[in-house]
Amino acid sequence: MTTEFAKLLQPHYSDFKVDKRILLSGHSHQAWPNVAKQGVLECYQHAAEHIDDKWQLAFKKAAQVKAFYASLLDDPTAQITLGASTHELLLRFLSDLSCFKTPRKRPIKIVTTDGEFHSMRRQLNRLKDLNIKIVNVPVQPSETLAERLIEEIDQHTDAVMLSAVFYGTSEIFNDIGHVARYAHTLTVPCLVDAYHALNVVPFSLKEWDLEHAFIVSGGYKYCQAGEGNCMLRIPPSHQGSPIITGWFAEFSLLEQSPGEVRYGVGSSAFDGSTYDPTSHYRAAAVFDFFAQQQLTPSKLRAVSQQQILYLANGIKSQPKLNAHFEFSSHSLTHNAGFLALTTPVAAQWVSALATQGVQCDSRGNQLRLGPAPYITTQQLEQAIEKIDKVSKTIS
DSSP: OHHHHHHHHGGGGGGGTTTTSEEOBTTTOOOOOTHHHHHHHHHHHHHHHHGGGGHHHHHHHHHHHHHHHHHHTTOTTOEEEEESSHHHHHHHHHHTSGGGTSOOSSOEEEEEETTOOHHHHHHHHHHGGGTEEEEEEOOOSGGGHHHHHHHHOOTTOOEEEEESBOTTTOBBOTTHHHHHHHHHHTTOOEEEEOTTTTTTSOOOHHHHTOTTSEEEEESSSTTOOOTTOEEEEEOTTOOOOOSSOOGGGGTTOSOOOTTOOOOOSGGGGGOOOOOOTHHHHHHHHHHHHHHHTTOOHHHHHHHHHHHHHHHHHHHHTSHHHHTTOEEOSSOGGGBOSSEEEEOTTHHHHHHHHHHTTEEOEEETTEEEEBOOTTOOHHHHHHHHHHHHHHHTTOO
């Protein structure tokens, strides 16, 4: 299935030459289908024809992007705002916390894990210097993570910020809904980073028990939409008033007194300001392509699982090659969109594989191999052969 499926897709990605390169970087940046170029050209044409009146057309593209994300969340009426990066959206979320609006006699407390993506990890660590208590709960052992997180959440907790999939190991945090639900019972805002889940792992908010959570994600990875297409889903009935606020957040207000800062309802309260709409034109074209090709999350999940299994079995079947790596203990059914291999020289592997035409990356001691739907079984076999070849040069 993988090869036939990929061969049908590859002509649609000819600009990225996916049939001539081994791109195991799909967990970081997937190739764009050729239609993305038409989206970029359409944005230019609209700007040239309509000048400042282009914005109504641009907002329609933004609405398409929001609708696509809502469908992935299985939440058709989702309140979604868009941003250029997850970091931008994280700042809006943090600035909406009550603790930043009303002085506290105690330190602000945020509960998270030691397995978060760079944007969240770096920003939270920096906040430690502002008398903010950041509780970093170790991800491992993952079997008890939910229980240990819940133990840290109390009436003095101001926010919980977690990932649905851990970006280092690709392990799905299946019990994250338990944590989010407990936080909700204490009226503690919970934000879930779903970047490594969206469009490679089915992510129904209802099934994950995340209906009361904030969700941040984007299109750079498994959605093939490129940069500038990140999203923040706001829980129903939440009325925010973030301190970091752009003038788009007052678009829906009929009138506002000079010097007054009011907010639109729902997601509009978190809206930003003037932006480059090219990213949304590009994404809208890509998402239309996904619909035409019936690239549903369930289908993409099935293909991804086949590819991960093929890579894992191919490496394990060669004892000398297998000896270079330690495999994660979680099962394939709990694995998301990439294969993580533990090795003390992960960065050395990335450099060596690049010389062999295999693109991948590493995070700490994890070598990450991320296939994509346009990668054939033959390409995966070639990748295994090149990994074996490189293994003879790794000490």
